[in-house]
Amino acid sequence: MKGIRQLAKHLDISIGTVSRALNDKPDVNEETRKRVLAAAEELGYVANQSGRSLRQGTTNVIGLMIESSKETVENSDNFFLGLTGGLQSVLARHKLDLVMLPCPSDEDPYEYLKRMVARRVVDAMIISATQRIDRRIDLLVKAKIPFVALGRSSSGGNYTWIDLDFEGVAASAVDRLVAKGHRRIAIAAPSSDINLGYVFVDAYQQSLERHGIPYDPKLVIRVKSSEQGGYQAGHELLLLDNKPTAIILIYELMAIGLYRRLVEAGVVPGRDLAVIGFREEPRAKFLQPALTCFRMSLRDLGVELAETLLATMPAFAKFYPKGARNTIWPLELVPGESDAFFLNP
Amino acid sequence: MKGIRQLAKHLDISIGTVSRALNDKPDVNEETRKRVLAAAEELGYVANQSGRSLRQGTTNVIGLMIESSKETVENSDNFFLGLTGGLQSVLARHKLDLVMLPCPSDEDPYEYLKRMVARRVVDAMIISATQRIDRRIDLLVKAKIPFVALGRSSSGGNYTWIDLDFEGVAASAVDRLVAKGHRRIAIAAPSSDINLGYVFVDAYQQSLERHGIPYDPKLVIRVKSSEQGGYQAGHELLLLDNKPTAIILIYELMAIGLYRRLVEAGVVPGRDLAVIGFREEPRAKFLQPALTCFRMSLRDLGVELAETLLATMPAFAKFYPKGARNTIWPLELVPGESDAFFLNP
DNA sequence: CTGAAAGCGCTTACAG
DNA sequence: CTGAAAGCGCTTACAG
Numbered sequence: 001m002k003g004i005r006q007l008a009k010h011l012d013i014s015i016g017t018v019s020r021a022l023n024d025k026p027d028v029n030e031e032t033r034k035r036v037l038a039a040a041e042e043l044g045y046v047a048n049q050s051g052r053s054l055r056q057g058t059t060n061v062i063g064l065m066i067e068s069s070k071e072t073v074e075n076s077d078n079f080f081l082g083l084t085g086g087l088q089s090v091l092a093r094h095k096l097d098l099v100m101l102p103c104p105s106d107e108d109p110y111e112y113l114k115r116m117v118a119r120r121v122v123d124a125m126i127i128s129a130t131q132r133i134d135r136r137i138d139l140l141v142k143a144k145i146p147f148v149a150l151g152r153s154s155s156g157g158n159y160t161w162i163d164l165d166f167e168g169v170a171a172s173a174v175d176r177l178v179a180k181g182h183r184r185i186a187i188a189a190p191s192s193d194i195n196l197g198y199v200f201v202d203a204y205q206q207s208l209e210r211h212g213i214p215y216d217p218k219l220v221i222r223v224k225s226s227e228q229g230g231y232q233a234g235h236e237l238l239l240l241d242n243k244p245t246a247i248i249l250i251y252e253l254m255a256i257g258l259y260r261r262l263v264e265a266g267v268v269p270g271r272d273l274a275v276i277g278f279r280e281e282p283r284a285k286f287l288q289p290a291l292t293c294f295r296m297s298l299r300d301l302g303v304e305l306a307e308t309l310l311a312t313m314p315a316f317a318k319f320y321p322k323g324a325r326n327t328i329w330p331l332e333l334v335p336g337e338s339d340a341f342f343l344n345p
Numbered sequence: 346m347k348g349i350r351q352l353a354k355h356l357d358i359s360i361g362t363v364s365r366a367l368n369d370k371p372d373v374n375e376e377t378r379k380r381v382l383a384a385a386e387e388l389g390y391v392a393n394q395s396g397r398s399l400r401q402g403t404t405n406v407i408g409l410m411i412e413s414s415k416e417t418v419e420n421s422d423n424f425f426l427g428l429t430g431g432l433q434s435v436l437a438r439h440k441l442d443l444v445m446l447p448c449p450s451d452e453d454p455y456e457y458l459k460r461m462v463a464r465r466v467v468d469a470m471i472i473s474a475t476q477r478i479d480r481r482i483d484l485l486v487k488a489k490i491p492f493v494a495l496g497r498s499s500s501g502g503n504y505t506w507i508d509l510d511f512e513g514v515a516a517s518a519v520d521r522l523v524a525k526g527h528r529r530i531a532i533a534a535p536s537s538d539i540n541l542g543y544v545f546v547d548a549y550q551q552s553l554e555r556h557g558i559p560y561d562p563k564l565v566i567r568v569k570s571s572e573q574g575g576y577q578a579g580h581e582l583l584l585l586d587n588k589p590t591a592i593i594l595i596y597e598l599m600a601i602g603l604y605r606r607l608v609e610a611g612v613v614p615g616r617d618l619a620v621i622g623f624r625e626e627p628r629a630k631f632l633q634p635a636l637t638c639f640r641m642s643l644r645d646l647g648v649e650l651a652e653t654l655l656a657t658m659p660a661f662a663k664f665y666p667k668g669a670r671n672t673i674w675p676l677e678l679v680p681g682e683s684d685a686f687f688l689n690p
Numbered sequence: 691c692t693g694a695a696a697g698c699g700c701t702t703a704c705a706g
Numbered sequence: 707c708t709g710a711a712a713g714c715g716c717t718t719a720c721a722g
């Protein structure tokens with residue numbers, strides 16, 4: 001089976017009718033439609049996507065751009081794979097397919113995205129790991145490609161995004177620690193220019209202020225968002241003159257490295273130092289003592305991302321009356337033992 | 346900037362010349378080529394992929410199919426993301442792009458692949474997690490789509506694959522344990538129909554035989570390929586009447602769950618029970634005592650996969666004289682402490 | 691309800 | 707070296 005032409009010839013009808021039957025258009029004789037569908041199934045005919053795309057001006061493919069830097073590969077969990085389930089469950093309603101576009105680590109993400117967008121391989125894009133200044137957003141806005149960003153940014157003006165509730169996490173963590181008597185609370189923040197670092201540190205600062213605790217820049221420890229970064233954070237923390245009694249982590253895998261460094265130094269998390277981790281993570285689950293952290297559903301986030309994205313696409317907006325919007329995605333506290341103790345005054 | 350037509354008009358030359366200049370064809374005036382490239386860069390013109398694909402009959406896209414079952418999402422590490430670096434470094438030589446195609450968990454992988462193949466969204470495919478009987482392979486062979494499978498299978502006859510050296514791992518693990526005095530060696534094997542399970546158990550059996558150790562089916566513990574599976578394996582091992590003194594794991598994350606169950610039972614890995622894990626994994630690195638396991642480079646495997654795939658593609662075979670082939674990918678033993686003790690006779 | 695035809699944006703023989 | 711034209715495989719007004 002080659003193309004629609006052969007299928008039409010085989011059925012002895014025109015290609016127009018075959019196309020209409022296959023695409024569920026009205027005004028096709030039911031009998032004819034059945035014959036066409038049966039023959040297509042039998043001969044394994046499926047319309048060539050390039051032909052469709054060219055004619056329709058739409059690819060019916062949604063791209064999820066992922067950055068596969070060495071750091072991401074070694075340290076990220078399956079964050080993106082976790083999103084795909086929710087994304088696909090929504091996209092499937094509209095017969096849209098999801099493809100993941102891994103940006104090569106030696107290619108500039110901006111150039112990569114530009115190329116993908118210009119070639120029109122997808123109808124819309126999901127980007128993530130937004131930077132404080134992120135030219136990708138300006139690019140997408142300017143190219144008028146529907147998109148949603150997982151993460152806020154200073155770039156792009158009024159674009160559509162969903163972001164995790166870093167403010168809520170920071171406030172909740174600080175409140176919890178202060179309630180247990182902590183006043184010197186450190187934070188491990190990313191050394192990169194990723195936007196969430198700014199948001200998190202700001203929120204941390206404001207939370208301290210609410211409790212009348214002076215902000216000490218020495219307690220903001222800048223490290224890589226990785227297990228190694230967590231180890232490094234532990235290391236630097238131990239070198240501080242006026243040691244903090246608690247630390248809040250901004251990235252899930254940091255906890256593993258941090259615990260490791262603390263154990264080496266004979267410091268017991270949850271007894272000598274209070275630790276609050278970020279996102280609950282299968283890999284960090286077995287840490288002893290159990291890590292206090294925050295829970296969210298990647299699947300639900302995927303659903304929200306997809307529905308928000310579709311709301312920005314002219315062809316689907318009507319199904320999503322909530323419209324393109326900006327959403328702060330909540331996380332739920334999961335109390336553990338890593339911050340259970342009360343500080344003696 | 347819309348299409349090649351506008352670009353040509355802007356330059357006041359024909360679209361044919363524009364196309365030839367952009368595609369590095371010979372017989373284009375150097376001056377003209379420069380003008381075209383400059384104008385394309387300036388106006389941000391990149392050829393529409395659908396138009397190219399339709400005309401050329403090739404998409405210049407390679408698909409990497411990944412299955413995103415709940416189990417994979419929660420437990421697999423970034424195995425696939427780890428491959429992309431190596432894959433892309435080879436594909437970039439030929440201006441081929443890599444897309445990851447995540448099969449929705451509620452869709453049959455066979456149907457998903459069939460749809461992707463029929464729509465001609467990719468020129469060639471990489472599949473993985475091959476089953477003992479895997480209809481996807483028959484499908485790809487029949488459809489004459491170039492492909493390479495990461496994993497052997499009984500299906501498909503003489504197809505192109507790369508697979509890990511499970512035989513070598515099993516032999517090396519058994520030899521090592523026997524040398525330390527072990528005679529009752531258990532193995533945690535996958536409960537699914539994935540082909541590597543068969544290969545691994547067979548190799549384990551043969552290795553025992555070489556040492557004249559009788560095969561005891563009770564020592565083959567079938568569990569899920571996950572951290573939880575490892576926990577379960579530990580649990581079942583502890584219930585055995587005639588307990589093994591050693592266990593070989595077939596999946597990297599099992600070690601974490603196994604350790605957890607052993608610790609609960611007061612059984613110390615590396616003292617009371619010898620443990621040999623499978624692939625070295627960042628997440629399992631911090632296990633105490635350090636896990637004896639096997640190392641491989643995902644990046645190098647990605648390179649090998651890409652080069653093998655290209656050898657199966659008529660347009661690129663000439664660059665890869667080694668041709669389409671079947672490769673057993675070696676792993677290197679990384680000695681740890683988890684099996685360091687000698688068994689008292 | 692169906693068919694004939696146009697045209698989506700490209701690349702590529704072919705002619706000059 | 708360049709231009710004019712055909713045609714890749716579809717979908718979709720348009721005519722009947």
